[in-house]
Amino acid sequence: MNAATMAKQAFLGVVGLVVVLLIIGQLLGQPILLGYVATGSMEPTLNAGDGFVAIPSAVTDSPEVGDVVVFEATTLHGGGLTTHRIVGETEEGYVTRGDANPFTDQDSSEPPVTDEQIVAEAWQVGDTVVRLPHLGTVVMGVHGLAALVFGALTAPLGITAAFDAEGTGSILVALGIGLLGVGLLLERVGVTERSTKRRTDRENVIGLWSAISVIVVLIALFATASMVIPAGGSAYGLVSTASPTDDPQMVAPGETTTITRTIDNSGYVPVVAVVDTPHPTVDAQPRATTVGSRTTTDVSLSMTAPETEGEYTRTIVESRYLLVLPPTLLVWLHDVHPFLAIGAVNVVLVGVTIGLVLFIFGGGDLRIRTPGRHVPLSRRLQRLVRKWR
Numbered sequence: 492m493n494a495a496t497m498a499k500q501a502f503l504g505v506v507g508l509v510v511v512l513l514i515i516g517q518l519l520g521q522p523i524l525l526g527y528v529a530t531g532s533m534e535p536t537l538n539a540g541d542g543f544v545a546i547p548s549a550v551t552d553s554p555e556v557g558d559v560v561v562f563e564a565t566t567l568h569g570g571g572l573t574t575h576r577i578v579g580e581t582e583e584g585y586v587t588r589g590d591a592n593p594f595t596d597q598d599s600s601e602p603p604v605t606d607e608q609i610v611a612e613a614w615q616v617g618d619t620v621v622r623l624p625h626l627g628t629v630v631m632g633v634h635g636l637a638a639l640v641f642g643a644l645t646a647p648l649g650i651t652a653a654f655d656a657e658g659t660g661s662i663l664v665a666l667g668i669g670l671l672g673v674g675l676l677l678e679r680v681g682v683t684e685r686s687t688k689r690r691t692d693r694e695n696v697i698g699l700w701s702a703i704s705v706i707v708v709l710i711a712l713f714a715t716a717s718m719v720i721p722a723g724g725s726a727y728g729l730v731s732t733a734s735p736t737d738d739p740q741m742v743a744p745g746e747t748t749t750i751t752r753t754i755d756n757s758g759y760v761p762v763v764a765v766v767d768t769p770h771p772t773v774d775a776q777p778r779a780t781t782v783g784s785r786t787t788t789d790v791s792l793s794m795t796a797p798e799t800e801g802e803y804t805r806t807i808v809e810s811r812y813l814l815v816l817p818p819t820l821l822v823w824l825h826d827v828h829p830f831l832a833i834g835a836v837n838v839v840l841v842g843v844t845i846g847l848v849l850f851i852f853g854g855g856d857l858r859i860r861t862p863g864r865h866v867p868l869s870r871r872l873q874r875l876v877r878k879w880r
Contacts, residue, residue: 526561526611527627528574532589533559537574537613542626544614551612556580559613559620562587566600574613577604585609703848710844711837714813717758718833722810725752729803731796742796750792754809756782761814763821766790766807772797773805779822781814815839 526545528537536559537543545561554560556577564573575596579586584603588595597603613620727750730741742748752775754764761783766775772795782788794805810829812821813836824832 525623525626526572526574526613527623529627532591533574533576534591536576536590536620537622538624540625540628542623543574544621544623545611546614547611548606548609553606554585554609554612557618559615560585560587560604560609561611561613562604562608563610564596564604564608565602567596572610703845706844706848707841710840714837714840715833717760718762718811718813718836722808724806724808727792727794727805727807729794729796729805731798731800731803733800742794744796744798744800747793747795750794752790752792752807753787754780754782754790755787757785759784762811763814763818764788764790765810765812765822765825766792767810768792768807770805773807775807779818781818812836813840815843 525542527542528539531539543559548554548560554577556579559574559576561572561574564570567573573587573596575587575589577585578588578595581603584605586595586597587601587604615621728740729748731744732741733743735741735743735746739748739750752766756762756764761781763779763781765779767778768775774793776791776793780788780790792807797803810825810832812825812832814821815836816824816839821832821835824835
């Protein structure tokens with residue numbers, strides 16, 4: 492291996508690592524060493540699509556006026572991660588503003604930013620943020636391409652076509668995990684010794700384990716997508732008021748209301764849906780339910796209004812798992828960790844797939860017979876018809 496090849500591989504490895512870190516950071520809601528901005532609100536410091544080095548707030552001192560921070564916004568960008576500069580400080584929290592904006596975030600509907608909301612700080616040398624040009628553009632391009640591909644191919648699994656950054660990032664991370672798992676699996680059960688008696692690149696011959704690996708990756712990818720994308724959190728507004736109405740979300744202080752949540756499974760495979768309620772005054776009945784192929788089911792959410800009048804938000808988290816294991820086992824695995832339940836489903840699907848392929852095709856390589864070019868197309872069609880009579 493010459494120096495040029497090594498340099499190329501090292502460069503591709505660094506680029507791959509950067510993209511993975513950015514995607515996982517977006518997925519977890521916590522920048523991991525690297526972050527990026529999607530809009531021009533920080534120009535000219537950071538242009539749309541630029542990246543930056545993100546230092547986790549856990550290892551930094553308290554931010555000061557002039558620092559560029561990444562924080563969990565309450566209203567900006569729908570409540571997502573926002574990268575803006577601190578321009579002031581009050582008793583309630585920090586005042587933030589994008590460098591290109593003529594007004595502060597707090598001049599709109601965003602409340603002052605607290606220390607708990609800040610997840611990272613942009614690395615600055617002096618007063619200058621270290622900028623990584625176009626790094627975010629690459630990640631957003633990967634997101635867009637993945638959304639286009641998955642949106643076109645996953646309708647039979649009941650996956651919606653609306654892919655957001657988090658959903659697409661989940662799939663890309665799942666794909667990486669799936670590829671790693673396939674590699675380890677093939678290392679264990681595949682051919683351990685390389686044949687020295689025949690070539691492996693023969694014409695019209697496909698290596699069995701090469702074909703299986705492609706099938707396994709696709710199944711694991713789409714199965715994970717069908718479980719991850721429809722899942723997630725949902726927020727419900729709850730108004731505690733002395734003048735309640737027929738609206739189930741406007742309730743007298745201390746009273747309990749019931750809201751019906753409809754779980755829709757537009758795919759062809761039954762799923763087990765688990766509804767978790769982080770807030771102690773919210774309960775879901777039933778917590779876990781089986782939703783058949785292309786059907787819906789209802790879950791009752793009971794919420795108790797606080798004694799103090801005001802507007803409140805209550806969040807529930809829905810998780811879904813393909814029904815390839817007993818529902819009670821899936822719920823138990825979910826309670827240990829959702830990733831464990833997703834992994835168990837994929838293990839079952841991968842195992843069944845490999846078993847079927849070996850049962851149907853055997854353990855040898857796949858041979859594709861092609862007729863000679865001298866045989867006319869009409870003769871080939873006649874042979875095909877006679878074969879299936």
